[in-house]
Amino acid sequence: MPFDARAFSFSNTSLVVDPYPVYAEIREREPIHHSRMYGGSWLLFSYQDAAALARDPRLTNNRATLPIMALPEHQRGEFDEFVTFLRMWTGFLEGEEHTVRRARMDEAFRVLTPSLVAEVVRGVVNGLIDGWDGRDQVDLVADFARPMPAMVLTTLIGAPQSDHEQLDRWSDDLVYLFGASALTVEDVRRGWAGGRALMAYLRELAADTGGLPHRGLLGELMAQRDGGFGFTAAEACAQCVMMMFAGIEPARHLIGNAMMALHRFPDQRRLLVDAPRLWPAAVEEFLRFDPPVQYIGRLAAESFTFRGHDFEKGQPVLPFIGSANRDPDQFTDPDVLDIRRRPRHLSLGGGAHRCIGAGVVRIQTAVALRTLLDRVPDIAVREDPPPKWNAYFGFHGLESLTVSTSHVERRTPRR
Ligand code: HEM
Numbered sequence: 001m002p003f004d005a006r007a008f009s010f011s012n013t014s015l016v017v018d019p020y021p022v023y024a025e026i027r028e029r030e031p032i033h034h035s036r037m038y039g040g041s042w043l044l045f046s047y048q049d050a051a052a053l054a055r056d057p058r059l060t061n062n063r064a065t066l067p068i069m070a071l072p073e074h075q076r077g078e079f080d081e082f083v084t085f086l087r088m089w090t091g092f093l094e095g096e097e098h099t100v101r102r103a104r105m106d107e108a109f110r111v112l113t114p115s116l117v118a119e120v121v122r123g124v125v126n127g128l129i130d131g132w133d134g135r136d137q138v139d140l141v142a143d144f145a146r147p148m149p150a151m152v153l154t155t156l157i158g159a160p161q162s163d164h165e166q167l168d169r170w171s172d173d174l175v176y177l178f179g180a181s182a183l184t185v186e187d188v189r190r191g192w193a194g195g196r197a198l199m200a201y202l203r204e205l206a207a208d209t210g211g212l213p214h215r216g217l218l219g220e221l222m223a224q225r226d227g228g229f230g231f232t233a234a235e236a237c238a239q240c241v242m243m244m245f246a247g248i249e250p251a252r253h254l255i256g257n258a259m260m261a262l263h264r265f266p267d268q269r270r271l272l273v274d275a276p277r278l279w280p281a282a283v284e285e286f287l288r289f290d291p292p293v294q295y296i297g298r299l300a301a302e303s304f305t306f307r308g309h310d311f312e313k314g315q316p317v318l319p320f321i322g323s324a325n326r327d328p329d330q331f332t333d334p335d336v337l338d339i340r341r342r343p344r345h346l347s348l349g350g351g352a353h354r355c356i357g358a359g360v361v362r363i364q365t366a367v368a369l370r371t372l373l374d375r376v377p378d379i380a381v382r383e384d385p386p387p388k389w390n391a392y393f394g395f396h397g398l399e400s401l402t403v404s405t406s407h408v409e410r411r412t413p414r415r
Contacts, residue, residue: 008022008026008033008035008043009035009036009037010037010392010393010394011182013391015393016389016390016391016392016393016396017389019294019322019323019396020322020323020326020335023045023320023322023323023326024326026043026045026323027045027046027323027327030045031044031045031046031049032044032045032049032306032307032309033045034309037316038316040315041315041316041317041318042306042309042311042315042316042317042318043295043318043320044317044318044319044320044324045320045323045324045327046323046324046327046329047324047325047327047329047330047331047346048327048329048330049306049307049319050296050319050320050321050323050324050346051319051324051346051350053298053306053317053319054296054298054319054346054349054350054351055350055351055352057301058300058301058302058304059298059299059300059301059317060094060298060299060300060301061091061092061093061094061098061297061298061299061353062092062093062094062299062301063092063297063298063299064083064086064087064089064092065083065086066178066297067177067178067183067187067188067191068082068083068188070182070183070188071183071184071185071188075185079188079192081192082188082191082192082195085192085195085199085238088234088235088238088239089238089239089241089242090102090105090239090242091242091246091353094301098352098353099352100229101229101231101239102352102356103229104221104228104229104230104231105221105239105356106356107220108217108220108221108223109217109356109357109359109360111215111216111217111220112156112217112359112360114359114363117152117156117359117360117363117364117367118363118367120152120155120156121148121152121363121364121367121368122367122371124147124148124151124152124155124161125144125148125367125368125371125372126371126375126411128143128144128147128148129144129371129372129375129376129408130411131143132405132408134408135405136404136405136406137382137402137403137404137405138402138403138405139400139401139402139403140255140256140259140401140402140403141252141256141398141399141400141401142400144255144368144372145252145253145255145256145398145401146252147164147165147168148251148252148255148364148368149247149248149251149252149364150164150165150167150168150171150244150248150252151164152360152364153243153244153247153248153251153360154167155216156216156217156360157202157216157217157218157240157243157244158205158215158216158217158218158219159201159202159205159216159218163201166201167198167201167244168244168248169194170194170195170197170198170201171194171198171241171244171245171248171249172194172249173190173191173193173194174191174194174195174198174241174245175245175248175249175394175395176190176191176392177191178245178297178394179249179392179393179394179395195241198240198241198244199234199237199238199241202218202237202240202241203233203234203237205218206218206222206233206236206237207233217240217243218236218237218240221236221239221240222236243356243357246355246356246357247357247360247361249292249395249397250292250293250361250395250397251292251357251361251364251365252397253292253390253395253396253397253398254286254287254292254361254365254397255365255368255369256387256397256398256401257286257289257290257291257292257396257397257398258283258286258290258365258369259369259381259401259403260290260381260387260398260401261286261289261290261337262337263380263381264337265336265337268282268337268338268339269373271339271340272339272373273373273377276370278339278340279366279369279370280362280366281339281340281341281342282339282366283362283365283366283369284342284343284345284362285337285338285339285341285343286337286365287343287345287347287348288325288331288343288345288347289325289337290396291321291322291325291345291346291347291396292347292395292396292397293321293347293394293395293396294320294321294322294393294394294395294396295318295319295320295321295322296318296319296321296346296349297316297318298316298317298318298319299314299315299316299317300312300313300314300315300317301313319346321345321346321347322396324345324346325343325345325346325347330344331343348361374409375408375409375410375411376405376407376408376409377407377409378404378405378406378407379403379404379405380403380404381401381402381403382402382403382404384402385400385402387400387401387402388400388401
């Protein structure tokens with residue numbers, strides 16, 4: 001039966017598992033697709049359109065009210081404070097308000113030198129692998145990819161690493177509000193409760209940062225500079241909540257998606273073992289091939305016509321990263337994993353809102369996967385039980401991935 005683009009919906013669970021053949025068909029027939037989702041939205045499937053509109057100033061990222069707007073009007077009133085909190089997030093601001101805060105955040109990220117990030121990741125990853133303790137199979141998600149980015153980011157923020165599980169649970173409840181296709185008032189209550197709990201935790205930590213061995217991102221964000229823009233303590237904490245929201249979930253999915261990609265393309269895995277200098281390029285290709293963030297969310301800030309289509313002010317416009325990255329007009333053999341290409345993918349965004357954690361993610365993914373393959377050289381994806389993909393579209397990745405781990409080497413020397 002021919003595919004009907006009008007059936008494209010985030011609640012279609014077969015899309016979650018393998019959206020790429022469907023993207024290919026829509027790209028061919030209707031690359032600028034009007035969808036009934038969100039009461040009428042525009043989805044962009046070609047590389048050229050997605051790349052152009054991800055940076056277009058006629059679109060805004062001012063989406064702080066999106067989870068609340070999903071509720072019927074009479075239920076929205078109780079969430080005014082939640083919206084005020086979300087409006088503190090730099091990611092949802094635009095223009096000058098965004099520029100000054102983003103510059104201040106970029107400055108804070110400078111304390112995270114590549115060697116510091118690599119050292120933190122290596123410590124976390126080695127500890128997790130040591131914990132496998134002779135088991136001949138593990139769930140690579142539960143026992144590695146899930147805890148790892150939360151442990152790393154907790155440490156980089158300046159919080160005790162042992163608190164990572166609690167922080168991760170609270171941030172999960174918030175993440176759900178921006179990735180699910182339908183929301184209930186209970187979902188929003190749970191998400192806001194997670195946000196409040198994170199803020200209370202970080203406010204306490206902020207009062208205490210002077211006593212920590214290193215100030216971490218939270219301390220850096222609170223530090224005042226002569227003459228420049230400064231965050232209040234509450235704003236600095238809100239940025240850290242935003243980073244946990246934005247940074248943990250996609251980073252864990254990148255690990256699982258990369259393992260699946262290497263499983264499907266064993267020649268590329270062999271190439272990496274023979275030529276470890278290819279690791280940075282391999283991470284770029286993992287990002288292109290199966291990106292954890294499948295689309296970028298924007299709203300039309302004004303009404304305008306794009307390639308003959310009338311976009312109305314306030315309508316959601318979603319550039320599809322997952323489809324753009326497989327566009328044959330941009331990439332040769334796009335469905336093949338080739339770690340030697342230098343892909344200009346869209347997986348970390350572009351323009352003013354490009355990913356602030358891009359440097360961290362690149363190092364984290366390379367160090368984590370390389371350490372894993374070095375220490376567990378025979379690691380292999382098992383068919384039984386089969387890999388389990390998550391159920392919602394916003395973040396694309398695995399809920400569980402059983403791997404055999406017949407032989408674990410002792411820790412490798414630093415590099
Ligand atoms: C594999 C991991 C990651 C992926 C795939 C990813 C992807 C993205 C993408 C596509 C955007 C652009 C969104 C847009 O244009 O609206 C973005 C923005 C952002 N990311 Fe990431 N991200 C990752 C990890 C991280 C990490 C580790 C952090 C924090 C340490 C982080 C913090 C942010 C923030 C704060 C923004 C908003 C920036 C702004 O609007 O100025 N991300 N990310």
